[in-house]
Each structure stands twice: as C-alpha cells, then as structure tokens.
Amino acid sequence: MKITLNNRKETFDTGPLTVSEILDRKSFRFKMLVVKLNGELIPKENYPSTPVKEGDNLDIIHLISGG
Amino acid sequence: MTVFQNITSLLETKCVGIAGAGGLGSNAAAALVRSGIGHLVIADFDTVTPENINRQFYFADQQGRPKVHALQENLLRINPKIKLQPYKERVTPGNAKDFFNTCHVVVEAFDKATEKEWFANWMTQHLPHIPLIMASGIAGWGQQDVLRIQRAGNLYVCGHQKETDTTNTPMLAPRVTQVAMMQADLVLEILLKELPRIP
Incomplete structure (x- = not known):
C-alpha cells in the first residue's frame, strides 16, 4: 500500500498495517511520540489496534527533551 | 499604510501563549515582543539558575528570581506597552485551559519530553482550533541543515528530532x-495570513 508518512510518499509491500507495525517497520523506537492519522491524534494504547490504509496520511513526531 | 505598519497593527491585536520560559520560551517571547505582538501569556514554575545564562534570555543579576518575573522585566524593557500575563506555575491539565484558552497561537517550550507529550495530546484534544508550535531536538551545534519543521495540521514541530546524549551534546x-x-517565525506565518493585501 502507498501512504503519506511525514509528508513523504511511502510504499509498503502489504497493507493495511497497524500503527504499531509501521512504527516497527520504519524503526521508530523513541518512547515519546505523537502520532496523527489523517489529522486525528492516535492515543498510545490504540497503536496496536489502529489500521493504516491505502492513501492515509500518517504523521509520526519524535519528542526529545530540551527546552 | 505601509506593509510594516499593517503587520504591527495586526500583531498588536494578537495574543500568544508561551508554555515554559526556558531557552525556547524566553527567546521566542523576546522576538515576538520585538515583532509587535500585543499580548503574551507566559507560564513557568522555575527560577533562573547560573546554568541557564548560557542560552536563555536572562542576565547574571537575575539568578534566583522566578523566570516569569525576570522575563516580564526584560520584555517590558523592549516594549513598556506590551500586555503580559505571567503565571509562576507548572502547566498542568488542570490549569492549561485557563492559561491558553484565549490565545491565537501557543508555543510549547517545555524541557522534558514527557511534558511535551502530554501537552501535545491535551492541546489536540481540548483546544484543537489553536495552532500549537512545538520544539523537539535542540541540542548540539553545527550542521544546521538538520533543523526542520514538521507540519501536521494545526501542530508544528521545530528542531532536529534526534535523540542526543546530554553529556556529550549540550x-x-x-x-x-x-x-x-x-x-517565533511560525507564529508570524500563522498570524500574518490575515494580513490585508495592499491594493
């Protein structure tokens, strides 16, 4: 499937995938994340159950300490 | 009116929230006051320490003072007419709405990733119509090209978003x-969308 991940086109060999599976495949391993799917915030506990489908727009933001 | 006059007369009607008055919040606030923003809401629980002086908009003789009070003093030296609402409190889900409800844009300037996370989630759920400008990944020096802006609807994230070890990468x-x-520039980008066109 093809999705937009962080404003870039991204192709996966299968689909749909859950948010957790995409985090895993793309090696996003940070503990502090904000995930938005088609503009909607996805709570952490829903990562394993939220499907990402063809054409979806997924934003994954790493939060790093420092201010 | 010139473009510059249009900009300042628009910005003086605007309110910006600053959540945290450390290196990000204190410096962003100064740039916004210089740009002509009329009203700032600033919340921070902390006091100025000697370790802050290397990067935050405070001076050596302000050590030990609450950051919001020291910042108020410094901002008023730039523009004595600016309207400031300083809160010497930690921002929590219990008080965030009272602080930032009436702001046109909010700047997230906390220190800890855990604070950034709850605030991003909270703002997206409770004040989704207010643009939130966050920072993530601000340690280090050199290779400036790593800095970027990620835009996700009303959420903007500035910085390199790279994990760094604080001992070797201060x-x-x-x-x-x-x-x-x-x-600060993103605040202007958002607010100046309303700028009237010069005929």
Missing part, C-alpha cells in the same frame, strides 16, 4: 535560539 545558545526563532 544545549548551546546558537541552536536553542535558532529553534526558538523558528517557532
């Missing part, structure tokens, strides 16, 4: 200030 004035300026 926070230094140029990059911290640079990211604070990216945040």
Whole structure:
C-alpha cells in the first residue's frame, strides 16, 4: 500500500498495517511520540489496534527533551 | 499604510501563549515582543539558575528570581506597552485551559519530553482550533541543515528530532535560539495570513 508518512510518499509491500507495525517497520523506537492519522491524534494504547490504509496520511513526531 | 505598519497593527491585536520560559520560551517571547505582538501569556514554575545564562534570555543579576518575573522585566524593557500575563506555575491539565484558552497561537517550550507529550495530546484534544508550535531536538551545534519543521495540521514541530546524549551534546545558545526563532517565525506565518493585501 502507498501512504503519506511525514509528508513523504511511502510504499509498503502489504497493507493495511497497524500503527504499531509501521512504527516497527520504519524503526521508530523513541518512547515519546505523537502520532496523527489523517489529522486525528492516535492515543498510545490504540497503536496496536489502529489500521493504516491505502492513501492515509500518517504523521509520526519524535519528542526529545530540551527546552 | 505601509506593509510594516499593517503587520504591527495586526500583531498588536494578537495574543500568544508561551508554555515554559526556558531557552525556547524566553527567546521566542523576546522576538515576538520585538515583532509587535500585543499580548503574551507566559507560564513557568522555575527560577533562573547560573546554568541557564548560557542560552536563555536572562542576565547574571537575575539568578534566583522566578523566570516569569525576570522575563516580564526584560520584555517590558523592549516594549513598556506590551500586555503580559505571567503565571509562576507548572502547566498542568488542570490549569492549561485557563492559561491558553484565549490565545491565537501557543508555543510549547517545555524541557522534558514527557511534558511535551502530554501537552501535545491535551492541546489536540481540548483546544484543537489553536495552532500549537512545538520544539523537539535542540541540542548540539553545527550542521544546521538538520533543523526542520514538521507540519501536521494545526501542530508544528521545530528542531532536529534526534535523540542526543546530554553529556556529550549540550544545549548551546546558537541552536536553542535558532529553534526558538523558528517557532517565533511560525507564529508570524500563522498570524500574518490575515494580513490585508495592499491594493
């Protein structure tokens, strides 16, 4: 499937995938994340159950300490 | 009116929230006051320490003072007419709405990733109509090309978003200030969309 991940086109060999599976495949391993799917915030506990489908727009933001 | 006059007369009607008055918040606030923003809401629980002076908009003789009070003093020296609402409190889900409800844009300038996370979630759920400008990844120096802005609807994230180890990669004035300026410039980008066109 093809999705937009962080404003870039991204192709996966299968689909749909859950948010957790995409985090895993793309090696996003940070503990502090904000995930938005088609503009909607996805709570952490829903990562394993939220499907990402063809054409979806997924934003994954790493939060790093420092201010 | 010139474009500059249009900009300042628009910005003086605007309110910006600053959540945290450390390296990001204090420097972003200064740039926003210089740009002509009329009203700032600033919340921070902390006091100025000697370790802050290398990158935050405070001076050696302000050590030990609450950051919001020291910042108020410094901002009033730039513009004595600016309307400031300083809160010497930690921002929590219990008080965030009272602080930022009436702001046109909010700048997230906390220190800890855990604070950034709850605030991003909270703002997206409770004040989704207010643009939130965050910072993530501000340590280090050199290779400025790593700095970027990620835009996700009403959420904007400035910085390199790279995990760094704080012992070997400290926070230094140029990059911290640079990211604070990216945040301040995004505030202008959002607010100046309303700028009237010159005929």
